Structure formats: C-alpha cells, structure tokens
Amino acid sequence: MRYGETGYYLEIDLSTGNIERVQSDPKTAENFFGGVGSSLKIFWDRTTPETKAFDPENLLIFTNGLLSGTPIFGANRTFVVTISPVSNLICYPTAGGFFAPELKYAGYDKIIFRNKSPELVYIWINNDKVEIRDASHLAGKGAREVQELLKEELNDPKIQVAAIGPAAENGVLFASIEMDKGSASRLGGGAVMGDKKIKAIAVRGTKEVNLADGPAFIKHLEEARTYIIHRNANPLSHRHVEAIHDSLGSPQLMRDAEDKWHTQNFAWGNARYRRKDFWTDEIEESWEKSQEESVRRMISCFNCPSQCGALIMRKDGAPYMAKCFSKISYLFGSGIDDLEWSWKFIERTFDYGLDSYSTPQVMAFAVELRKDGILTEEDFAGTDDYPPCPPPEDKSGVFYWLLDRLVKGEGIGKILGLGTKQASEKIGKGAEAYAHNLIKGVEQMNIKLGMLDPLYFLMFATSEKQSITSIEGNWPQAAFRKYEDREEWIRDWPHVPFERFKQYILDWEPKGDKNAAPYYPTPPIASEIVDWMEENHVNDDSLGFCSGMSGFCFKPPFHCHNYYKFVNAATGLNLDEFEHRRVAHRIRNLHRAFNMRRGMTRADDNPPADHWKFRFPELEEELLTTYYHFKGWTDEGVPTRVRLEELDLGYVADELEEKGILKKVPPPTEEELEEYRKERMYKWGY
Amino acid sequence: MAKIKKIVKRITVDAEKCNGCRTCEVMCSAFHSTPQWSSNSPAKSRVQVVRLPLRDIFLPVFAGEYTPAECGGRISYHIDDRTYDECEFCRAACPSRGRFVEPDSGLPLGCDMCQSDPPLEEPMCVHWCVRDALKYEEREIEVEEQVEIDALETALTAIADKFGWDKMMRTAARLTQKS
Numbered sequence: 001m002r003y004g005e006t007g008y009y010l011e012i013d014l015s016t017g018n019i020e021r022v023q024s025d026p027k028t029a030e031n032f033f034g035g036v037g038s039s040l041k042i043f044w045d046r047t048t049p050e051t052k053a054f055d056p057e058n059l060l061i062f063t064n065g066l067l068s069g070t071p072i073f074g075a076n077r078t079f080v081v082t083i084s085p086v087s088n089l090i091c092y093p094t095a096g097g098f099f100a101p102e103l104k105y106a107g108y109d110k111i112i113f114r115n116k117s118p119e120l121v122y123i124w125i126n127n128d129k130v131e132i133r134d135a136s137h138l139a140g141k142g143a144r145e146v147q148e149l150l151k152e153e154l155n156d157p158k159i160q161v162a163a164i165g166p167a168a169e170n171g172v173l174f175a176s177i178e179m180d181k182g183s184a185s186r187l188g189g190g191a192v193m194g195d196k197k198i199k200a201i202a203v204r205g206t207k208e209v210n211l212a213d214g215p216a217f218i219k220h221l222e223e224a225r226t227y228i229i230h231r232n233a234n235p236l237s238h239r240h241v242e243a244i245h246d247s248l249g250s251p252q253l254m255r256d257a258e259d260k261w262h263t264q265n266f267a268w269g270n271a272r273y274r275r276k277d278f279w280t281d282e283i284e285e286s287w288e289k290s291q292e293e294s295v296r297r298m299i300s301c302f303n304c305p306s307q308c309g310a311l312i313m314r315k316d317g318a319p320y321m322a323k324c325f326s327k328i329s330y331l332f333g334s335g336i337d338d339l340e341w342s343w344k345f346i347e348r349t350f351d352y353g354l355d356s357y358s359t360p361q362v363m364a365f366a367v368e369l370r371k372d373g374i375l376t377e378e379d380f381a382g383t384d385d386y387p388p389c390p391p392p393e394d395k396s397g398v399f400y401w402l403l404d405r406l407v408k409g410e411g412i413g414k415i416l417g418l419g420t421k422q423a424s425e426k427i428g429k430g431a432e433a434y435a436h437n438l439i440k441g442v443e444q445m446n447i448k449l450g451m452l453d454p455l456y457f458l459m460f461a462t463s464e465k466q467s468i469t470s471i472e473g474n475w476p477q478a479a480f481r482k483y484e485d486r487e488e489w490i491r492d493w494p495h496v497p498f499e500r501f502k503q504y505i506l507d508w509e510p511k512g513d514k515n516a517a518p519y520y521p522t523p524p525i526a527s528e529i530v531d532w533m534e535e536n537h538v539n540d541d542s543l544g545f546c547s548g549m550s551g552f553c554f555k556p557p558f559h560c561h562n563y564y565k566f567v568n569a570a571t572g573l574n575l576d577e578f579e580h581r582r583v584a585h586r587i588r589n590l591h592r593a594f595n596m597r598r599g600m601t602r603a604d605d606n607p608p609a610d611h612w613k614f615r616f617p618e619l620e621e622e623l624l625t626t627y628y629h630f631k632g633w634t635d636e637g638v639p640t641r642v643r644l645e646e647l648d649l650g651y652v653a654d655e656l657e658e659k660g661i662l663k664k665v666p667p668p669t670e671e672e673l674e675e676y677r678k679e680r681m682y683k684w685g686y
Numbered sequence: 687m688a689k690i691k692k693i694v695k696r697i698t699v700d701a702e703k704c705n706g707c708r709t710c711e712v713m714c715s716a717f718h719s720t721p722q723w724s725s726n727s728p729a730k731s732r733v734q735v736v737r738l739p740l741r742d743i744f745l746p747v748f749a750g751e752y753t754p755a756e757c758g759g760r761i762s763y764h765i766d767d768r769t770y771d772e773c774e775f776c777r778a779a780c781p782s783r784g785r786f787v788e789p790d791s792g793l794p795l796g797c798d799m800c801q802s803d804p805p806l807e808e809p810m811c812v813h814w815c816v817r818d819a820l821k822y823e824e825r826e827i828e829v830e831e832q833v834e835i836d837a838l839e840t841a842l843t844a845i846a847d848k849f850g851w852d853k854m855m856r857t858a859a860r861l862t863q864k865s
C-alpha cells in the first residue's frame with residue numbers, strides 16, 4: 001500500500017486506444033514529490049528537445065499533488081503539464097475545484113495521455129473502469145455545458161469533469177480547460193487537449209487515500225485549523241497591506257466590489273495606459289450594486305476553508321462560477337467601465353474556454369492595430385457567415401465580434417488565436433512592436449509601473465511558469481513607511497526560512513538612495529527572497545496546494561517550516577525540513593534544465609521593455625547574474641554540474657554537457673566541494 | 687411510568703453558509719476509518735454534501751436510518767426559489783441509490799455523532815467546518831422511562847418476526863426436551 005499517493009498512473013494511448021494502469025516508482029515520489037515535480041521527470045525522460053506542442057509525442061499529463069485527497073486543507077489543484085504551443089517550453093496550467101482529489105479517490109496520481117485520437121472523444125474514469133468514448137455529440141459545445149451534460153449522461157452529480165470549449169477545439173493557442181469552479185488557463189493546455197481530440201475527462205472515485213501516520217497528520221492539521229480561524233477573525237492590518245491582500249486565498253475580487261487598487265494601478269487596453277483617477281463615487285456605487293445583484297454565493301474548492309469563487313446568478317443569463325481576476329480583465333482590455341457588461345461577457349468566455357489573462361490582451365492588441373491602420377477595415381469586414389465588426393467607438397460590439405471570430409477561427413480571428421506574439425509575426429507591418437507585454441512569448445499581467453523593483457524584476461524575468469501569476473506572495477509588495485510597522489510585521493512571522501530575513505524588512509525603506517528600490521533589496525538579498533518564494537511555489541505545485549493557502553499569501557498556514565511534517569505523516573517518508581527543501585530545489589533545477597535543453601537562454605529571462613518606466617540596465621544584469629550564482633547556475637542561467645550532482649541530477653548534467661548547453665568541466669575538487677557545502681548551508685540550511 | 691431526562695444530540699445545517707467544500711465528508715470518513723485517521727474516502731462519509739452549484743444547492747445531509755424498501759414518492763419541493771428532488775435531502779440509505787451505503791460492501795452507513803470514548807465535544811464534521819455551516823446542539827428533554835430491551839429479546843423478536851411465534855415456540859420446546 002502507498003501512503004499519500006496512490007502509486008498508480010493511468011497511461012492512455014489515444015491513437016491505439018490502449019489504456020493501462022501502471023504502478024509508479026516509489027522513488028519518484030521520494031525524489032520529486034507528486035504533481036508538477038514528478039511530471040517534470042516524466043517529461044525529461046520521455047520527450048526530446050525537438051518535441052513540439054502538437055506532435056503526437058507531446059504528453060498531456062493531468063496530475064494531482066502528493067497531498068491531494070488527504071485531509072489537508074486546500075490541496076485540491078489539478079495541474080495540466082505539457083509542452084506549451086505558446087512558448088514551446090514546458091507549461092503547467094493549474095485549476096482549483098474538485099477534479100484532482102476525485103482522480104486520487106479513483107485510484108490514480110496522474111493521467112498520462114500520449115499520441116492523438118482520430119476522432120473527438122471523452123474519457124470516463126470510474127474507479128478501475130476506464131473507457132474512451134465517442135464525443136461527437138459534444139462537438140462545439142461550451143465547456144460549462146459539457147460538464148453538466150456528462151454528469152447527466154453518466155448519471156451522477158458527483159462526477160468531476162474537465163472539459164474544453166470550442167476555443168480549444170478550433171485551435172486557439174491560449175484556450176483553457178474548465179473544471180467546475182476552476183480553469184486551467186495559461187499557456188495553452190486546452191489547445192493541446194483539443195489537438196489530441198479529447199473533449200472532456202470525467203472522473204468518479206470512491207476509494208480511499210491512505211496516510212502513513214493519520215493521528216500525527218491530524219495533529220499538525222489541528223494547528224493549521226486554529227491558525228486559519230485566527231486569521232479569518234483577524235485579517236492583516238491595512239496599514240501594512242492593501243485590503244485585497246488581508247486574508248487567505250484570493251476571495252477579494254469576488255467578495256469586494258471596491259477595487260481602486262487594480263483599476264488604478266493596472267494598465268488598460270493592451271496593457272497600455274493607467275487610469276489613475278478611475279475610481280469615483282459613481283463607479284463605486286454602480287459596481288457595488290452590480291456585484292450585489294450578481295454574486296449569489298461565495299464558494300470553495302474541495303476541502304478548503306477559503307471561499308475565493310462566486311456563484312454568479314443573474315436575471316439575464318445562465319448561472320456560472322467566476323474566479324478572481326476575470327471579473328476585471330476584460331474590462332481592462334476593452335476599456336469599458338461597466339461591471340454589468342463584464343458579468344455578461346465573462347459568462348460567454350468561460351463557456352468558450354479561454355484564458356482570461358491572455359484573451360483580453362489579444363483582443364485589445366487587435367483594437368490597437370485597427371486604430372493605427374496595421375489591420376485594415378478589410379480585416380474587420382463581414383462575410384456570408386458573420387456581420388462586419390462594429391465601429392471602434394462601439395467598444396462592447398467590437399469585443400463581442402472579436403471574441404466570436406477568435407473562438408470560431410474566422411477571418412482575422414484565426415490569426416489572433418495564435419496569441420499576441422505569433423499573431424504579430426504573421427501580421428507583420430510593424431505589428432511586432434504592439435506585442436509588447438510578453439515574456440517568453442506569453443502575455444503577462446497588465447501592469448506598467450514606475451520604479452524598477454528588484455524582487456519583481458527577478459520574478460518576472462526568471463519564473464519557470466513563464467508568467468508571474470502567483471509566484472510573488474509571501475513578501476510584502478512594498479516597504480513600510482514607519483519603522484514600528486516593520487517591527488510589528490516581523491513580530492508574528494515564523495514563515496521566513498531564516499531570522500536574517502526579518503532584518504531585511506527592518507532595513508527596507510520606501511524612499512531613499514541606499515535602502516529603497518531599485519537598489520534595495522540588494523541583488524544578493526533579492527536573490528534569497530525570490531528563491532524562497534519560488535521554493536514555496538514548487539512545494540505548492542508538487543504537493544498539490546492552492547497557493548492561496550501557502551505561497552501566494554502573506555503569513556499563510558502552510559510554509560517551509562511545516563510542509564515536511566505533513567509530507568512525512570502522509571507518506572511515511574522521514575525527511576527533515578532541509579531535506580524537504582532540497583527536494584524542492586531538485587524539482588526547480590530539473591525544471592530549469594528542461595527548458596534550457598529546449599533552447600531557453602539568458603536572453604529569454606527578460607521582462608517587457610516598458611514594464612517599468614525607470615530601468616537600470618546595469619543593475620538588472622547584476623541582479624540576474626547574482627541570482628543565477630545564488631542558485632548555483634552559470635552566467636547563462638544553466639544549472640552547474642556541481643549543483644546538479646549534489647541534487648542527485650548527475651544525469652541531467654551529462655545530457656546538458658552532451659548537448660553543449662553546459663561546458664564540460666573537470667569534476668570539482670574536494671576543496672571546491674567543501675566551499676560549495678558551506679555556501680549551501682548558508683543559502684538553504686542543508 | 688416515570689419521566690426521565692434525556693440529552694438529544696443534533697447537528698443543524700445552515701445551507702446559506704455552506705460553500706460546498708466537502709471538508710465534512712473528508713473528516714467524517716477519516717474519523718471513522720480503521721485505524722482512526724488512517725485513510726479517508728468521501729464516498730464512505732456519513733455526511734454527504736448535495737452540491738449542485740449551478741442550481742445553488744449546497745446542502746450537507748446526514749445519514750439516517752436504513753430502509754429496506756424504495757420509497758414510492760418522487761416529489762419535488764420548492765424552497766426559497768430552489769427546486770429540490772425529494773431524494774436530494776432524504777437521510778435514508780435505500781436500495782434505489784448509493785448514498786450512505788459503503789461502496790465496497792454495500793452496507794448502510796449511519797451518523798453516530800462521532801461516538802467516542804471519552805466523548806468528543808462535538809462531531810468531527812462540525813469541528814472542521816470553519817465556516818460554521820454546521821452547528822452541534824444538545825437539548826435536554828423529558829421522556830417516559832422505558833424498559834431497556836436486551837439483546838436476546840431483540841434477537842428473539844427478530845426470529846419470531848421471520849418465522850412466526852408458533853414455529854419459534856415449537857422449536858424452542860423441542861430443543862429444551864433434547865437437552
């Protein structure tokens with residue numbers, strides 16, 4: 001019997017219809033945990049640097065995390081790991097909801113798809129019974145509708161369904177996969193699912209998830225429960241953080257109508273302009289009314305005490321579940337001020353199955369190209385199948401028109417469906433300059449800020465997620481003005497890995513030459529902080545946590561000092577805190593090596609040129625180099641042999657050397673190793 | 687017969703506060719696993735959240751009595767603008783549906799308020815519902831004192847129900863003579 005995980009993968013060859021239940025190697029969980037960690041190992045072993053997103057050899061892995069389905073709060077994320085058609089690097093869009101634990105209760109840690117189905121199919125997993133079924137009756141149907149249809153067809157409301165909408169079927173590269181109240185959205189997991197012709201996966205499980213030491217697990221969880229109740233009753237002071245960050249999870253956008261912070265600080269249109277005086281009394285009044293009338297109930301994902309999602313029930317539309325940022329992202333893109341419009345619009349986008357970060361920016365990009373004559377009125381003309389695009393002043397009409405063309409792959413929509421970067425290359429005529437808000441070819445958060453922030457520079461530049469979404473989190477977003485506020489903050493802060501981190505907060509000033517941005521946190525300190533936050537996210541993504549319970553929140557219940565306790569009690573492993581951290585670093589380095597093997601270079605670790613108004617090229621280079629060295633990487637950002645060896649990834653170093661990505665070096669001497677060990681103790685404590 | 691005081695235990699549900707997270711299912715099944723806390727499976731829980739989100743139905747239902755027969759009625763109820771199928775909030779384990787039936791053995795499951803020695807302050811589903819959708823109540827009531835029926839009497843009544851009093855008496859008489 002395995003503990004924590006089930007010990008079985010479901011391997012499905014879509015071209016032959018072969019289905020196998022395969023026992024996994026227990027060492028994989030020990031070395032890479034579950035979720036994204038062990039999936040990376042599978043990708044390292046089973047793909048080549050030449051494998052492209054739409055090649056049959058590209059795998060599509062649906063995975064839960066090591067702690068999914070255990071009684072721990074918030075370990076409910078589903079990760080869809082595949083090679084991205086947007087960036088050509090590995091991606092792992094993730095979704096909350098109920099799918100991942102249901103998969104575990106059905107007896108599987110992962111579903112691994114390979115090859116492509118000749119016809120549109122859906123997969124029905126009912127414990128040990130697994131079938132590939134014809135899905136022709138679901139073709140073209142909305143992602144929300146398909147979930148309901150399959151529950152009815154299979155006659156069990158507890159079935160969990162992951163489904164794509166028409167966007168993914170029609171090859172939109174930033175298509176999402178919808179699951180109950182979650183969406184696996186970013187970087188094109190839905191597009192790969194559509195390419196493999198899987199319309200949906202339905203899963204139902206009634207088996208058990210076992211714990212190695214149940215009483216110890218519950219004891220640790222009891223401590224977390226007490227803390228969560230305390231935090232719910234005592235949100236963080238608004239003197240320290242914005243109201244939108246005062247609690248656990250990310251319920252704010254669905255809970256609160258007041259949103260001066262996003263609407264005035266984020267950039268509207270195609271991440272172009274800020275509207276610093278947007279939030280007025282009239283807006284506040286109308287948004288409050290609209291939100292009150294639309295949000296029927298706040299809802300949770302599986303086994304989670306936060307309630308970040310909302311059930312939207314309006315008089316003039318079908319009910320749906322909405323999350324966080326989508327409420328405002330289409331408003332930003334279209335430049336429309338009316339929240340009522342957004343509720344109606346996002347209802348349609350969830351059914352189409354689209355990433356609500358990328359989609360509004362792609363459409364706003366088309367609006368910009370039209371305005372500047374790069375796309376002409378010919379591109380916006382009608383045909384026998386659809387009417388012409390409304391004039392630019394009808395912002396709503398234009399957005400609806402663009403959305404429909406995009407999803408159906410009609411006219412200019414076929415090109416826009418490639419995403420900003422690839423569309424701009426196809427359109428040419430200078431359109432590339434309009435694709436300005438990208439890192440590694442992926443649309444980023446629509447923010448355009450003033451002063452370079454060293455922490456955010458590193459997170460944006462180097463995130464293996466190719467997007468900053470929820471990488472930042474545990475560290476305050478800005479320095480506190482008053483010294484006593486800093487003292488208060490560190491008083492109740494056991495989450496940091498080392499005491500020295502608290503001093504960094506005390507020294508951090510909002511303004512000044514030396515101790516303020518962009519020079520503080522200094523490159524070495526910034527590297528340490530970013531490395532720690534990344535580590536938390538590696539844990540979330542491998543253990544299966546929603547980062548709303550750990551990595552994304554200030555002062556969360558789960559953190560580097562208690563992850564290992566839960567892992568040990570669940571799995572029977574006997575890791576100490578630092579061994580546990582070492583596994584996280586092993587995963588992170590394999591991730592980096594995988595992308596480097598696919599051709600990623602230092603030049604790709606590069607935030608958009610207009611991301612900050614004030615840039616410091618020399619400092620940025622220093623930040624990057626210092627961070628690379630801190631991680632044990634070369635100047636080019638490739639993990640060194642000594643770093644890989646000590647993470648038991650010698651085989652990765654061999655391959656990187658063989659491919660010429662890593663320069664062949666003689667093995668480290670005993671003195672060099674000793675030196676390295678000392679440094680490692682300081683950095684990570686092991 | 688004399689009146690005596692008795693404690694009635696009850697779990698009340700505030701369906702408006704339920705957010706459908708199903709923690710109660712996880713914790714119920716973990717508490718009742720053998721050994722305790724060694725495993726969990728929501729399908730084996732004695733509380734099941736009827737979660738039909740797009741119909742705004744979020745309703746924890748606790749396992750009640752086992753009923754050997756399917757019920758005849760299939761009535762829809764309209765409560766607070768929502769339509770419930772009768773089955774949705776029926777507490778019984780019955781032959782017509784899998785709810786409150788152990789998925790492997792088919793044996794019915796019943797809520798025992800997390801009976802424990804020493805007794806817990808509150809059942810586990812209530813304890814772990816940090817949103818307070820579930821509340822535990824104890825109420826003292828006065829009831830007629832009843833003679834406790836012992837196990838033998840229960841068994842004999844069951845046999846008599848099955849075979850008839852005559853046949854049982856005759857068999858008992860014959861067995862007595864033999865011994």
